[in-house]
Amino acid sequence: MSAVVERAAYVHPAALVEGAIGAGTRVWAFAHVMRDAVVGRDCNICDHAFIESGARVGDGVTVKNGAMIWEGVTIGDGVFVGPGVAFTNDLTPRSARLAGLNRSHDGWLTPTMVQEGASIGGGAVIVAGVTIGAYALVAAGAVVTRDVPPHALVKGNPARRSGWVCRCGAKLHIASGNTICADCGATYIISDEGVVAWQRP
Amino acid sequence: MSAVVERAAYVHPAALVEGAIGAGTRVWAFAHVMRDAVVGRDCNICDHAFIESGARVGDGVTVKNGAMIWEGVTIGDGVFVGPGVAFTNDLTPRSARLAGLNRSHDGWLTPTMVQEGASIGGGAVIVAGVTIGAYALVAAGAVVTRDVPPHALVKGNPARRSGWVCRCGAKLHIASGNTICADCGATYIISDEGVVAWQRP
Amino acid sequence: MSAVVERAAYVHPAALVEGAIGAGTRVWAFAHVMRDAVVGRDCNICDHAFIESGARVGDGVTVKNGAMIWEGVTIGDGVFVGPGVAFTNDLTPRSARLAGLNRSHDGWLTPTMVQEGASIGGGAVIVAGVTIGAYALVAAGAVVTRDVPPHALVKGNPARRSGWVCRCGAKLHIASGNTICADCGATYIISDEGVVAWQRP
Numbered sequence: 001m002s003a004v005v006e007r008a009a010y011v012h013p014a015a016l017v018e019g020a021i022g023a024g025t026r027v028w029a030f031a032h033v034m035r036d037a038v039v040g041r042d043c044n045i046c047d048h049a050f051i052e053s054g055a056r057v058g059d060g061v062t063v064k065n066g067a068m069i070w071e072g073v074t075i076g077d078g079v080f081v082g083p084g085v086a087f088t089n090d091l092t093p094r095s096a097r098l099a100g101l102n103r104s105h106d107g108w109l110t111p112t113m114v115q116e117g118a119s120i121g122g123g124a125v126i127v128a129g130v131t132i133g134a135y136a137l138v139a140a141g142a143v144v145t146r147d148v149p150p151h152a153l154v155k156g157n158p159a160r161r162s163g164w165v166c167r168c169g170a171k172l173h174i175a176s177g178n179t180i181c182a183d184c185g186a187t188y189i190i191s192d193e194g195v196v197a198w199q200r201p
Numbered sequence: 202m203s204a205v206v207e208r209a210a211y212v213h214p215a216a217l218v219e220g221a222i223g224a225g226t227r228v229w230a231f232a233h234v235m236r237d238a239v240v241g242r243d244c245n246i247c248d249h250a251f252i253e254s255g256a257r258v259g260d261g262v263t264v265k266n267g268a269m270i271w272e273g274v275t276i277g278d279g280v281f282v283g284p285g286v287a288f289t290n291d292l293t294p295r296s297a298r299l300a301g302l303n304r305s306h307d308g309w310l311t312p313t314m315v316q317e318g319a320s321i322g323g324g325a326v327i328v329a330g331v332t333i334g335a336y337a338l339v340a341a342g343a344v345v346t347r348d349v350p351p352h353a354l355v356k357g358n359p360a361r362r363s364g365w366v367c368r369c370g371a372k373l374h375i376a377s378g379n380t381i382c383a384d385c386g387a388t389y390i391i392s393d394e395g396v397v398a399w400q401r402p
Numbered sequence: 403m404s405a406v407v408e409r410a411a412y413v414h415p416a417a418l419v420e421g422a423i424g425a426g427t428r429v430w431a432f433a434h435v436m437r438d439a440v441v442g443r444d445c446n447i448c449d450h451a452f453i454e455s456g457a458r459v460g461d462g463v464t465v466k467n468g469a470m471i472w473e474g475v476t477i478g479d480g481v482f483v484g485p486g487v488a489f490t491n492d493l494t495p496r497s498a499r500l501a502g503l504n505r506s507h508d509g510w511l512t513p514t515m516v517q518e519g520a521s522i523g524g525g526a527v528i529v530a531g532v533t534i535g536a537y538a539l540v541a542a543g544a545v546v547t548r549d550v551p552p553h554a555l556v557k558g559n560p561a562r563r564s565g566w567v568c569r570c571g572a573k574l575h576i577a578s579g580n581t582i583c584a585d586c587g588a589t590y591i592i593s594d595e596g597v598v599a600w601q602r603p
Contacts, residue, residue: 016416032449047233086524121326123287123326143358157358168295183293249468267468284470318496324545
């Protein structure tokens, strides 16, 4: 429970914080931030969350209850990681004591990136090696097996794109072209490849 | 660990109970019942479960390990919430520090209802806004995205109805008409819309 | 926190170990091994994992964070249980206080077996009653509803077979016939029913 804690961070008495957490970050009961994990400022690390040595979490990130972030996973600023979200970091996991085969352990770690402002719904599973683009929305229960473009909404197992979402989180009601978010008024230009441009309301 | 605890409740020394729990309710290790959560009588709140301020849990409810029940979620009497079940309460989650857009936070909370006697299998994900009907059975690993009728069995991602179940939990072996539960002997009349009538054995 | 612990086991101060754990086994923060659970040697039981009374875990097993292993579940030697994996042990779960119907509780417990060297990816759900064969690989997020043959790779909800994997974990790039693992050099003979023979590199 030793910790590198800047001013104004909060650590619940039943949490374990051994890594570095930024100013204004709160860590709640039964959560565990391991040594050599890095968590930015103004984050909310909820009950039973786990952040492993080597994981990197940006500023203003919400890690909901029971979510697990491993070595090799990088979480950008302002990301929402929903309850029970399971990241992975090994595409061919075997228990360490297995076998005695020739398998090299070099290169077992497959990195994953979640870009700024993205949201990952509750119970989603993120297979190692993907990039989840900025402001994307992974639906609750989705199993993400390949890259998610910025602003994409993906759902299902395996997760497939079913639309685009605004920075504010609301669904945009077109597949391509120019549109205005009905919720916040931001404007977007969308092509077949994704969001080309946007403007604040 | 202060608590409003009636007679005969049990709180494990490693649990945190800050809300109200009814007589006969047991709360196990590393579980957390927050302040302003309400949990009824004779419930079993298992290890690592989390019940948030504002959540309401009826009498005789089983909340298995690691299940998470949020503000806005109401759990009826006699419900079974399986291990690792993730409820949600926000259809467009974004981390609070995001953006500075016009998005209003009014109305972000989308309520969910689980009616009397329903069961939710392990690892299921419940998208905010649905009602799970009385005595329904959500299969393990299902992702529930719309209402589940009473007595329905639903499974898959997204969850779809694949039959009907008895109050006792056993599958009823007809799609519609009159039937007797092979397990407990209760009788049912089922129409295309669901269970019309039933009688104890 | 009393425990039957052999030499060289390690129990984190925030773990609860009431059952028997073998030499060299490590149990990490907020994990709980219940009384009458049996865990073998050289296992790694990670944060927030739960092993219930009556569960049996072999030697050299990795149980990643938040995984839950119940009475009726048997885990063979060298198995990898990924983060957040939810086993189940009751096909028709109802909260204990329900009903007062005729339903007998005899036979509610449906056993599950995971054979030597198998791996179960993060967030997978295992429906009670299945056998997961030796060296099989259950993909992250899969929902396993029927038996998995030895060396099979299964994925999706419900999980279906999409290939074969080597003892070392790598995918074998044929559906049937003779092949050499590109990663470790082991050789296999595969028929329509699965792996018939193999040889170390």
